[in-house]
Each structure stands twice: as structure tokens, then as C-alpha cells.
Amino acid sequence: MPSSSASLAPGPRGVPLLGSLPAAWRDVLGLFATTLREHGEVARLTFGPYEYYLVNDPEVVKHVLVDNAKNYTKSKSYDGLRLVMGNGLVTSEGEFWRRQRKLAQPAFHKDRLASFADTMVDATEQMLGRWGSEPGPRVVDVHAELMRLTLSIVGRTLFGKDLGAEAGEAAEIGEAIRVGLRHANDHAESLIKLPQWLPTPANVRFARAVKTLDAMVFRLIEARRRTQGDEGDLLAMLMAARDDGNEGMTDRQLRDEVMTLVLAGHETTAVALGWTFTLLSQHPDVERKVRAELAQVIGARAPRFEDVANLPYTAQVLAECMRLYPPVWVFERSAIGPDRLGDHPIPAGTTIGIAPFTLHRNPRFFPNPEGFDPERFSKEAIAARPRTAYLPFAIGPRQCIGDGFARMEATLLLATILPRFQLSLLPGFQPEPEAKVTLRPRDGLPMQIDRRKVEEARATHHATA
Ligand code: HEM
Incomplete structure (x- = not known):
């Protein structure tokens, strides 16, 4: 790109001293969208004393995440997550991160x-057993149900323990996770960071939540030490790992990796599926096509691993749902040395925001961006776009390690739930995304679940076939 046109990226001025912070507090998704519309695909925001470059051009995104990835670390906003996750895969850096990543891969x-x-299908069957225990339609909070289900799955698959099994324990852990992530988020958003040891009500609540979570993780490690078995799961691998000096991981490090995977590995998938059920309920024609594909490929038996690759339309639908509602709606980097974002020079220390939420709505690559259309993910349509126009799992060295896990889980859960239940949004209720650590539905996801409707639909289908 011509260097003669090099200039500071344009952006909104915001209000004195605080810049765009009040706008971000009010509605960060709206702020990002307006900024990009008015100032272009590389825009500069000020948040109090900090500058923040929002990048929505896939070429520049590729530069930051792949081509010049060595020049970037994660930004300060991960300090909030570090309070809960410690120094695990999501938050660690450098050689230490590389070693841990190799170990977990x-x-x-x-x-x-x-x-x-x-295991994924089995855990889902258990949930459906609960759903089906009362006859007739009823309303459940699908977001809460999916959170419990994915927590149970991540525990069973990676650590050999069903964290969502006992209603009491699951509820306690669920609440501790909620408090922990809310605190992490508030910490990231606040300009003035009070020390964690100050006994403010929020800090006390947070300390209690971390204690609950620590106890859960240490129980997990302890139980495994007692059995001394090699269950062959992730926990066994992490516990067996030795460094060059033949040292194993400390309990603290094990705790950080386990906590990281529990947190990174369940809410994201639950959120993805929640929005999928929302969009399917709003687009019955698409839902019918998904049901038809599931019926044809799987029929009446339980879904299996091999089915996942044979459900191309279902995969397109999941991809389109994560386009509109990417569970990780933003991730951030910090420049180690000076660099250029397209035409715009940036100094060392600049924070870069890459927001799948806005990236996936770039009208250059997604015409009619708000429209729901799984055909955007046909093979031809994907090939016609730059790879970095769509990044629900990021890209480059810090790409999500659970990408394949999550895609498979989302497909199998959908394939288990959808043939048995009809999930409908309540009349007049439109879930709103809340841009926190993940893009949760703000008021949960109350939906009517009805097993009869599907059975009726099946009967109708058979009668007319
Ligand atoms: C739909 C579900 C998921 C989405 C949308 C998602 C998205 C992402 C994104 C965007 C990142 C990069 C974050 C950044 O660069 O700051 C990431 C990292 C990560 N994710 Fe996921 N994720 C999902 C599911 C999972 C699952 C199921 C697991 C594990 C069981 C997992 C574990 C991780 C870990 C450990 C990292 C850090 C990787 C590293 O830096 O080496 N994620 N995820």
C-alpha cells in the first residue's frame, strides 16, 4: 500500500476525557458498527487515556493475526480473565504458552x-429425559439448560467428571462461573482498577466464587491422584507431562489449565447453540430443511461421530448462526513494536480490536448483512471470500484449540435435540445479545419446548409420504 498516504486512522472523538467510553458502556456493539460505517474499516477510538484500533478489513486482520502475529500479544483486557483462569492456555504468552499448547493439542x-x-449424545439424552418427563408443552430457559449441558460435557470428556450431574453442585458451580466471569468482565471494562484484596462486596463475592471453583478443580485433581489411573483424557495428559528437567506441572498450573478449559469450553458452545435455536425458531423454512437432512442421514437412531461430516446443510446453518451471533464477539491484541494497519502507522503498545460481530457484517463480503441465509456458507460462497472475513474461532497461532470439538458438539447436540423437540420463542420475545465475555442472550432464552409438535409433524409427514 502507498506509504505517501500514511496517516493516523480516523475515528470518532467522543466526549472530553472519556472519549468513546460512555458510548461503549451504553452499547458497544452499536458504537463499533457506527464507527466502522462512518470512518472506514480501520478506525481509531479513544477510551479514556487509551487508543483502540478497530479493524474490520480481512486483509489487515490477516496481517495482525497471521502474517505479523509475532508482533502481537494478547491485550490488557485479558487481565480480567486472568483473575479467574490464572495463567492457562487463553491467557499465557511466549514459550510457556507454546509448551502448554503442544501438551494439550x-x-x-x-x-x-x-x-x-x-458422551456428548448421552449427556444430551439425559437432558431430554428431564425435558420429556412432563407431558405437554412448557417453558424452559434454554440458555441455562445448554450451559448445564455443555458444562457436563466438557467435564466428562476432558476431565472424566460430570460437572453438571448433581443439581445442587451444578447450580453452585454454574453460579460461581457466572460471578467469576462477570467480575472478569467488569474488571476489563473499568478504567480505575481497585485492588482485588479490598473487601468490596464485588471482591468478596468474587473471592467466594473462585474458592468454589478452586475446590471443584482441586477435588478433580485429587481424585485422579488417588486412583492413579491413566484415563487417557486431557487431565491425565496434563498430569503426566514432564518438562526438560523432568518436572511435572504444579497443582497451581494444572488448576489454571483445567479452569481455562472449563470456562473457554462450555459457555461458548452453549451460546452458539442458543442463538441457533433462536434463529431456527424465527426461520421455519430453514428449520424444516435441517430436520429433513437429519431425518435422511440419521433417521430414528442416535447421532454418531461419522454423521457429523455428512450433514452439510446443518453445518451451513451453524456457520450462519455464528456469523450473526459469534459467541466470542471480540478479541484483542497489543502491538509489541510499531506496525502499519493498512495505510495507518501504529506505535508500539497499541491495542487492536478484532470483532467477529462487525467483521461478519462487513457488507463487502456479506451483502444484506443482517439477513439470515445459510447459503452464504455454500462451498462456492466460502471460496469467493477471503478466509479472514469469517473468524468465529480466530486464526493464526492463537486460534481456538477447541474449534473441532465445538463444531462437532454443536452438530451432535442439534442432531439429538431437534428431531425430538420443537423449540419456539415466546410470542413477542426477541432475545437481545449482551456483549460481555461472550455474546449471551441478555435475559436468558425462555422458549417453549414441545415434544408433541414434532411427533405430529412426523405423523403428518408419514401420512403424506
Ligand atoms: C462455539 C464455540 C467456541 C468459540 C466460538 C470459540 C472461540 C474462540 C476464540 C475466538 C478464541 C481466540 C481468543 C483470542 O484470541 O483472544 C478461542 C481460544 C481458545 N478456545 Fe475457544 N471457542 C469455542 C469453543 C471452545 C471449546 C469447546 C474449547 C475447549 C474445550 C475451547 C478452548 C479454547 C482455548 C484453550 C483457547 C485459547 C487457545 C490458545 O490461545 O492457545 N474453545 N476460542
């Missing part, structure tokens, strides 16, 4: 994933 290998499929 085999647990996410395709052959390994295959062995998780039955």
Missing part, C-alpha cells in the same frame, strides 16, 4: 474427538 486430535461423540 493431542487431546483435541480428530481421533480423540471421535471418542467424545457418544
Whole structure:
């Protein structure tokens, strides 16, 4: 790109001293969308004393995440997550991160994933058993149900323990996770960071939540030490790992990796599926096509690992749902040395925001961006776009390690739930995305679940076939 046109990226001025912070507090998704519309695909925001470059051009995104990835670390906003996750895969950096990533990678290998499929389906069947225990339609909070289900799955597959099994324990852990992530989020958003040891009500609540979570993780490690078995799961791998000096991981490090995977690995998938059920309920024609594909490929039996690759339309639908509602709606980097974002020079220390939420609505690559259309993910349509126009799992060295795990899980859960239940939004209720650590539905996801409707639909289908 011509260097003669090099200039500071344009952006909104916001209000004195605070810049765009009040606008971000009010509605960060709206702020990002307006900024990009008015100032272009590389825009500069000020948040109090900090500058923040929002990048929505896939070429520049590729530069930051792939081509010049060495020049970037994660930004300060991960300090909030570090309070809960410690120094695990999501938050660690450099050689330490590389070693831990190499260690964990085999647990996410395709052959390994295959062995998780039955557990995923089995856990879903258990949830459906609960759903079906009362006859007739009723209303459940589908978001809460999916959170419990994915927590149970991540525990069973990676650590050999069903964290969502006992209603009391699951509720306690669920609440501790909610408090922990809310605190992490508030910490990231606040300009003035009070020390964690100050006994403010929020800090006390947070400390209690971390204690609950720590106790859960240490119980997990302890139980495994007692049995001394090699269950062959991720926990076993992490516990067996030795560094060059033949040292194993400390309990603290094990705790950080386990906590990281529990947190990174369940809410994201639950959120993805929640929005999928929302969009399917709003687009019955698409839902019918998904049901038809499931009926044709799987029929009446339980879904299996091999089915996942044979459900291309279902995969397109999931991809389109994560386009509109990417569970990780933004991720951020910090420049180690000076660099250029397209035409615009940036100094060392600049924070870069890459927001799948806005990236996926770039009208250059997604015409009619708000429209729901799974055909955007046909093979031809994908090939016609830059790879970095669509990044629900990021890209480059820090790409999501659970990408394949999550895609398989979302497909199997949908394939288990949809043939048995009709999920409908309540009349007049439109779930709103809340841009926190993940893009949760703000008021949960109350939906009517009805097993009869599907059975009726099946009967109608048979009668007319
Ligand atoms: C739909 C579900 C999921 C989505 C949308 C998602 C998205 C992402 C994204 C965007 C990142 C990069 C974050 C950044 O660069 O700041 C990431 C990282 C990560 N994800 Fe996921 N994720 C999902 C599911 C999972 C699952 C199921 C697991 C594990 C069981 C997992 C574990 C991780 C870990 C450990 C990292 C950090 C990787 C590293 O830096 O080496 N995620 N995820």
C-alpha cells in the first residue's frame, strides 16, 4: 500500500476525557458498527487515556493475526480473565504458552474427538429425559439448560467428571462461573482498577466464587491422584507431562489449565447453540430443511461421530448462526513494536480490536448483512471470500484449540435435540445479545419446548409420504 498516504486512522472523538467510553458502556456493539460505517474499516477510538484500533478489513486482520502475529500479544483486557483462569492456555504468552499448547493439542486430535461423540449424545439424552418427563408443552430457559449441558460435557470428556450431574453442585458451580466471569468482565471494562484484596462486596463475592471453583478443580485433581489411573483424557495428559528437567506441572498450573478449559469450553458452545435455536425458531423454512437432512442421514437412531461430516446443510446453518451471533464477539491484541494497519502507522503498545460481530457484517463480503441465509456458507460462497472475513474461532497461532470439538458438539447436540423437540420463542420475545465475555442472550432464552409438535409433524409427514 502507498506509504505517501500514511496517516493516523480516523475515528470518532467522543466526549472530553472519556472519549468513546460512555458510548461503549451504553452499547458497544452499536458504537463499533457506527464507527466502522462512518470512518472506514480501520478506525481509531479513544477510551479514556487509551487508543483502540478497530479493524474490520480481512486483509489487515490477516496481517495482525497471521502474517505479523509475532508482533502481537494478547491485550490488557485479558487481565480480567486472568483473575479467574490464572495463567492457562487463553491467557499465557511466549514459550510457556507454546509448551502448554503442544501438551494439550493431542487431546483435541480428530481421533480423540471421535471418542467424545457418544458422551456428548448421552449427556444430551439425559437432558431430554428431564425435558420429556412432563407431558405437554412448557417453558424452559434454554440458555441455562445448554450451559448445564455443555458444562457436563466438557467435564466428562476432558476431565472424566460430570460437572453438571448433581443439581445442587451444578447450580453452585454454574453460579460461581457466572460471578467469576462477570467480575472478569467488569474488571476489563473499568478504567480505575481497585485492588482485588479490598473487601468490596464485588471482591468478596468474587473471592467466594473462585474458592468454589478452586475446590471443584482441586477435588478433580485429587481424585485422579488417588486412583492413579491413566484415563487417557486431557487431565491425565496434563498430569503426566514432564518438562526438560523432568518436572511435572504444579497443582497451581494444572488448576489454571483445567479452569481455562472449563470456562473457554462450555459457555461458548452453549451460546452458539442458543442463538441457533433462536434463529431456527424465527426461520421455519430453514428449520424444516435441517430436520429433513437429519431425518435422511440419521433417521430414528442416535447421532454418531461419522454423521457429523455428512450433514452439510446443518453445518451451513451453524456457520450462519455464528456469523450473526459469534459467541466470542471480540478479541484483542497489543502491538509489541510499531506496525502499519493498512495505510495507518501504529506505535508500539497499541491495542487492536478484532470483532467477529462487525467483521461478519462487513457488507463487502456479506451483502444484506443482517439477513439470515445459510447459503452464504455454500462451498462456492466460502471460496469467493477471503478466509479472514469469517473468524468465529480466530486464526493464526492463537486460534481456538477447541474449534473441532465445538463444531462437532454443536452438530451432535442439534442432531439429538431437534428431531425430538420443537423449540419456539415466546410470542413477542426477541432475545437481545449482551456483549460481555461472550455474546449471551441478555435475559436468558425462555422458549417453549414441545415434544408433541414434532411427533405430529412426523405423523403428518408419514401420512403424506
Ligand atoms: C462455539 C464455540 C467456541 C468459540 C466460538 C470459540 C472461540 C474462540 C476464540 C475466538 C478464541 C481466540 C481468543 C483470542 O484470541 O483472544 C478461542 C481460544 C481458545 N478456545 Fe475457544 N471457542 C469455542 C469453543 C471452545 C471449546 C469447546 C474449547 C475447549 C474445550 C475451547 C478452548 C479454547 C482455548 C484453550 C483457547 C485459547 C487457545 C490458545 O490461545 O492457545 N474453545 N476460542
